[in-house]
Amino acid sequence: DAGITQSPRHKVTETGTPVTLRCHQTENHRYMYWYRQDPGHGLRLIHYSYGVKDTDKGEVSDGYSVSRSKTEDFLLTLESATSSQTSVYFCAISESGPRRQGRDTQYFGPGTRLTVL
């Protein structure tokens, strides 16, 4: 498995509280991604980063923000958590982006299970 860790692995929080999830990689890959996984929806992209301080929105970005101040760390923040954000969150990395076929495959972290009460 690629060197990707996520913290925390499990979190229970209350509606309205801020939450930050951390993804850390040791592979020096340029691209990093945050997905959420919900039954019946597969994996949906929240935000991604294509370099330090370079980020862009995915298909379900409302209510989430991200930051990447170092190559190895990608943070996902829920400013004010809602029950609809209860989900399993996966971080992923890839060596390159869409124009480098063969190097755009994604390697996933172990996931964070977030419950918002």
Add this chain to the structure above:
Amino acid sequence: GQQVMQIPQYQHVQEGEDFTTYCNSSTTLSNIQWYKQRPGGHPVFLIQLVKSGEVKKQKRLTFQFGEAKKNSSLHITATQTTDVGTYFCAGRDFGNEKLTFGTGTRLTIIP
């Protein structure tokens, strides 16, 4: 926007039977990737297909990319208990280059 549909959503098979999952995109793809997620685990990359009509094999797994590059399939011959999990396709849109995951097919093996 691009949609990637997978069927079936669930599949229960007797051990030793074959299994196939199908992936269909609403747009033309530049490539398609397949991932496997074991229960309680994270998605793991299996393979990438790039060429129209491409067929690749990994032991008992056969992957195909359609001639029009809008569909793909994964076929497992003689399933084993180690094949249990959810199989996802992920299609890279030819136009906007976005990668969209399918909804997945959950495979259960009956011993």
